[in-house]
Amino acid sequence: MRKQYSVKRGENPPAETDGCTVEDALVALACAHNNPHYSVMAKSAVGRLSENTDRAPYVNLFNGGTTAHRVWRCVQVMRSVENDLAKRRKNLLDREFAVATHGNRLILQLVFHQLNLAAVNDPEYNWEAELTSIHKITGQTLMALIAEIEESYPNNYLAPLFKNTTKCRDLANKIEVRLSSS
Numbered sequence: 001m002r003k004q005y006s007v008k009r010g011e012n013p014p015a016e017t018d019g020c021t022v023e024d025a026l027v028a029l030a031c032a033h034n035n036p037h038y039s040v041m042a043k044s045a046v047g048r049l050s051e052n053t054d055r056a057p058y059v060n061l062f063n064g065g066t067t068a069h070r071v072w073r074c075v076q077v078m079r080s081v082e083n084d085l086a087k088r089r090k091n092l093l094d095r096e097f098a099v100a101t102h103g104n105r106l107i108l109q110l111v112f113h114q115l116n117l118a119a120v121n122d123p124e125y126n127w128e129a130e131l132t133s134i135h136k137i138t139g140q141t142l143m144a145l146i147a148e149i150e151e152s153y154p155n156n157y158l159a160p161l162f163k164n165t166t167k168c169r170d171l172a173n174k175i176e177v178r179l180s181s182s
Contacts, residue, residue: 089101
Protein backbone atom coordinates (compact mmCIF):
# COMPACT_ATOMS: atom_id res chain seq x y z
CA MET A 1 0.00 0.00 0.00
CA ARG A 2 1.18 3.52 -0.76
CA LYS A 3 2.35 5.89 1.91
CA GLN A 4 0.35 8.96 2.82
CA TYR A 5 2.49 12.06 3.15
CA SER A 6 1.89 15.34 4.83
CA VAL A 7 3.61 18.07 2.87
CA LYS A 8 4.89 21.13 4.67
CA ARG A 9 5.13 24.50 2.98
CA GLY A 10 8.05 24.66 0.63
CA GLU A 11 8.27 20.87 0.29
CA ASN A 12 7.50 19.03 -2.90
CA PRO A 13 4.64 16.53 -2.75
CA PRO A 14 5.48 12.86 -3.29
CA ALA A 15 5.55 11.44 -6.79
CA GLU A 16 2.16 10.00 -7.77
CA THR A 17 3.60 6.50 -7.66
CA ASP A 18 4.92 7.01 -4.13
CA GLY A 19 1.69 7.98 -2.41
CA CYS A 20 -0.41 11.00 -1.69
CA THR A 21 -0.62 14.00 0.56
CA VAL A 22 -3.14 14.35 3.37
CA GLU A 23 -4.87 17.02 1.29
CA ASP A 24 -5.15 14.58 -1.63
CA ALA A 25 -6.74 12.05 0.70
CA LEU A 26 -9.13 14.63 2.18
CA VAL A 27 -10.31 15.88 -1.21
CA ALA A 28 -10.71 12.37 -2.64
CA LEU A 29 -12.63 11.08 0.38
CA ALA A 30 -14.79 14.22 0.52
CA CYS A 31 -15.81 13.78 -3.11
CA ALA A 32 -16.39 10.04 -2.63
CA HIS A 33 -18.84 10.88 0.16
CA ASN A 34 -22.51 11.07 -0.81
CA ASN A 35 -22.96 14.59 0.56
CA PRO A 36 -22.40 17.36 -2.04
CA HIS A 37 -21.58 19.72 0.82
CA TYR A 38 -18.26 17.90 1.22
CA SER A 39 -17.43 18.33 -2.47
CA VAL A 40 -18.21 22.04 -2.15
CA MET A 41 -15.90 22.24 0.87
CA ALA A 42 -13.20 20.39 -1.08
CA LYS A 43 -13.53 23.07 -3.76
CA SER A 44 -13.93 26.21 -1.68
CA ALA A 45 -12.37 25.56 1.74
CA VAL A 46 -10.43 22.30 1.86
CA GLY A 47 -8.94 23.23 5.24
CA ARG A 48 -12.39 23.11 6.81
CA LEU A 49 -12.51 19.37 6.13
CA SER A 50 -9.84 18.81 8.78
CA GLU A 51 -10.03 21.82 11.07
CA ASN A 52 -11.46 19.71 13.91
CA THR A 53 -10.46 16.05 13.84
CA ASP A 54 -12.98 15.19 16.56
CA ARG A 55 -16.13 16.02 14.61
CA ALA A 56 -17.70 16.15 11.17
CA PRO A 57 -16.73 16.43 8.44
CA TYR A 58 -13.36 14.90 9.37
CA VAL A 59 -14.78 11.95 11.31
CA ASN A 60 -17.12 11.18 8.42
CA LEU A 61 -14.11 10.93 6.11
CA PHE A 62 -11.52 9.36 8.41
CA ASN A 63 -12.92 6.83 10.85
CA GLY A 64 -12.71 3.15 11.77
CA GLY A 65 -14.11 2.19 8.37
CA THR A 66 -11.49 4.15 6.43
CA THR A 67 -8.97 1.66 5.12
CA ALA A 68 -5.72 2.28 3.29
CA HIS A 69 -7.32 0.66 0.24
CA ARG A 70 -10.20 3.13 0.35
CA VAL A 71 -7.91 6.15 0.65
CA TRP A 72 -5.52 5.03 -2.07
CA ARG A 73 -8.22 3.95 -4.50
CA CYS A 74 -10.16 7.18 -4.00
CA VAL A 75 -6.99 9.16 -4.67
CA GLN A 76 -6.42 7.09 -7.82
CA VAL A 77 -9.92 7.97 -9.04
CA MET A 78 -9.39 11.64 -8.21
CA ARG A 79 -6.13 11.73 -10.14
CA SER A 80 -7.67 9.90 -13.11
CA VAL A 81 -10.59 12.32 -13.27
CA GLU A 82 -8.31 15.34 -12.92
CA ASN A 83 -6.02 14.06 -15.69
CA ASP A 84 -8.99 13.34 -17.91
CA LEU A 85 -10.50 16.79 -17.33
CA ALA A 86 -7.14 18.44 -18.06
CA LYS A 87 -7.00 16.67 -21.44
CA ARG A 88 -10.61 17.55 -22.22
CA ARG A 89 -10.13 21.24 -21.35
CA LYS A 90 -7.72 21.56 -24.27
CA ASN A 91 -10.69 21.12 -26.61
CA LEU A 92 -13.26 23.15 -24.69
CA LEU A 93 -14.10 26.84 -24.86
CA ASP A 94 -15.89 29.40 -22.74
CA ARG A 95 -18.53 28.00 -20.36
CA GLU A 96 -17.72 24.38 -21.18
CA PHE A 97 -14.08 25.01 -20.24
CA ALA A 98 -15.23 26.77 -17.06
CA VAL A 99 -17.48 23.85 -16.08
CA ALA A 100 -14.59 21.41 -16.56
CA THR A 101 -12.37 23.69 -14.46
CA HIS A 102 -14.59 25.00 -11.67
CA GLY A 103 -16.86 21.96 -11.54
CA ASN A 104 -14.05 19.45 -11.11
CA ARG A 105 -15.01 18.47 -7.54
CA LEU A 106 -18.69 18.01 -8.35
CA ILE A 107 -17.73 16.03 -11.45
CA LEU A 108 -15.48 13.87 -9.27
CA GLN A 109 -18.32 13.23 -6.83
CA LEU A 110 -20.65 12.26 -9.68
CA VAL A 111 -18.01 9.92 -11.13
CA PHE A 112 -17.59 8.26 -7.72
CA HIS A 113 -21.34 7.63 -7.60
CA GLN A 114 -21.09 5.67 -10.84
CA LEU A 115 -18.26 3.40 -9.64
CA ASN A 116 -18.52 0.30 -7.49
CA LEU A 117 -17.51 1.97 -4.21
CA ALA A 118 -18.93 -0.96 -2.28
CA ALA A 119 -15.81 -2.88 -3.35
CA VAL A 120 -13.31 -0.12 -2.65
CA ASN A 121 -12.13 -1.73 0.61
CA ASP A 122 -11.79 -5.22 -0.87
CA PRO A 123 -8.09 -5.85 -1.61
CA GLU A 124 -9.07 -8.72 -3.95
CA TYR A 125 -11.39 -6.58 -6.08
CA ASN A 126 -10.06 -5.72 -9.53
CA TRP A 127 -9.90 -1.95 -9.05
CA GLU A 128 -8.01 -1.51 -12.30
CA ALA A 129 -11.24 -2.39 -14.13
CA GLU A 130 -12.98 0.51 -12.37
CA LEU A 131 -10.14 2.86 -13.29
CA THR A 132 -10.38 1.92 -16.98
CA SER A 133 -13.96 3.22 -17.04
CA ILE A 134 -13.01 6.69 -15.73
CA HIS A 135 -12.51 8.32 -19.15
CA LYS A 136 -15.95 7.32 -20.42
CA ILE A 137 -17.72 8.15 -17.14
CA THR A 138 -15.98 11.51 -16.84
CA GLY A 139 -16.96 12.47 -20.38
CA GLN A 140 -20.61 11.52 -19.89
CA THR A 141 -20.71 13.33 -16.55
CA LEU A 142 -19.11 16.49 -17.91
CA MET A 143 -21.49 16.66 -20.88
CA ALA A 144 -24.52 16.04 -18.64
CA LEU A 145 -23.34 18.73 -16.23
CA ILE A 146 -22.79 21.26 -19.02
CA ALA A 147 -26.28 20.58 -20.38
CA GLU A 148 -27.91 20.79 -16.95
CA ILE A 149 -26.18 24.07 -16.11
CA GLU A 150 -27.38 25.55 -19.39
CA GLU A 151 -30.94 24.49 -18.52
CA SER A 152 -31.02 25.25 -14.79
CA TYR A 153 -28.38 27.95 -14.23
CA PRO A 154 -27.67 29.61 -17.60
CA ASN A 155 -26.98 33.06 -16.15
CA ASN A 156 -24.88 32.02 -13.16
CA TYR A 157 -21.18 32.74 -12.92
CA LEU A 158 -19.59 29.32 -12.72
CA ALA A 159 -16.87 29.78 -10.10
CA PRO A 160 -19.34 30.81 -7.37
CA LEU A 161 -21.93 28.28 -8.60
CA PHE A 162 -19.63 25.38 -7.67
CA LYS A 163 -19.08 26.86 -4.20
CA ASN A 164 -22.82 26.92 -3.47
CA THR A 165 -23.96 23.79 -1.62
CA THR A 166 -27.65 24.21 -2.46
CA LYS A 167 -27.03 24.59 -6.18
CA CYS A 168 -24.46 21.77 -6.25
CA ARG A 169 -26.88 19.46 -4.42
CA ASP A 170 -29.55 20.36 -6.98
CA LEU A 171 -27.16 19.76 -9.86
CA ALA A 172 -25.98 16.44 -8.41
CA ASN A 173 -29.56 15.19 -8.06
CA LYS A 174 -30.48 16.29 -11.59
CA ILE A 175 -27.31 14.81 -13.11
CA GLU A 176 -27.83 11.46 -11.41
CA VAL A 177 -31.38 11.33 -12.83
CA ARG A 178 -30.11 12.41 -16.24
CA LEU A 179 -27.32 9.81 -16.27
CA SER A 180 -29.55 6.99 -15.04
CA SER A 181 -32.07 7.66 -17.81
CA SER A 182 -29.51 7.72 -20.62
